[in-house]
Amino acid sequence: MSMEGSETESETVQDPCCMNIPNYWGFQHADWHDSCLQKCVIGEKICAVFLSITGEVAARIFSEAQDANHKVDHLTSLTEGQIERLSQFCLYLLSKVIMENKFSWGDVMNLRLYIPTTLDMPMEPLSAIFTSAFNQLAEVDQRVKIDREPIFNLVPVLGAGKSAASMNDIITFELFAQRS
Template sequence: MLYTGENVESPSDVTEPDLSTGQTYLGFHYEKWHDSCLQKCIVYERIGTTVVSVTQEVAAKIFSETKNAIYDLPHKVVSEAGISRIAEFCIYSADKVLLENFFSWDDVLTLRIYFSTNIQISHETLSTIFTSAFNEFGQMSRRINISEGSIFNLVPVLGAGRSATSMDDILTCELYARKF
């Protein structure tokens, strides 16, 4: 539940931004399956949350277009290059939601990245991977200023997922944004 502290009415003449022609940062182009790993709750132009859940199945889809051996499907092992690609996908997905809902990266209050401890990649390595992905995104899009320091927190977890019965996320990115 999101509470803004005010009565907010959604205007009737809102036009949705057209994202079909743009936003191809980090090599991703929108596909319908991208929405399957997103959960979002937005109070029009005021406050919003977005969760990007990357499961083994989603990771396989992300890697299907990549020619490098970054995912060992039978053993469900993700390499550092694979985690790097997942980080890029999470940033791409979060940026898409921000753009669709008229938010900027300056409106982001928190970005938590929950990572499963069974991926066997250190916190320091993950931090380097996400910092690098944000730096690349910032250079390409000019929509985010990385020079001010890290905008994310890494949180190790035993398991993450959309429900108690589905705790197979490799990474879960939780973004909270608010316009002041």
């Protein structure tokens, strides 16, 4: 067997899922992360991602941070600090999906954050929290370019979720990326 063939073999043995995926904000890959995501990638041209954060998922995020003060009892009980942690987790997962599928943040055409009105937090502080998280991401990952305008839209909704039967998400992200 030639040296070239053995190099190819060693490359295919590695799991592309975890290669070169930074662990922003201390998050580490866990199998349960995929339960938050629905994604559709067509070739290497189109990537659509739906990311749902329920109370149960939020509790797991906070418990992994070993922060007893971040217990989630009800949608209206989240603090700005908790929303900040959730925004960081969401950007970590979205970055992971983007990189795994060979896209970049520059390919993102649309990013919407659906925020239930039951969260009872004004849009300005929410926008500031998510803008700050994106700015932090841009500081640690030079591939992320942030202009003056936010690259996301906050959309207040009565309820959000994976289906009409479960409209109890705390935050729902909808991302659409396209490469030419």
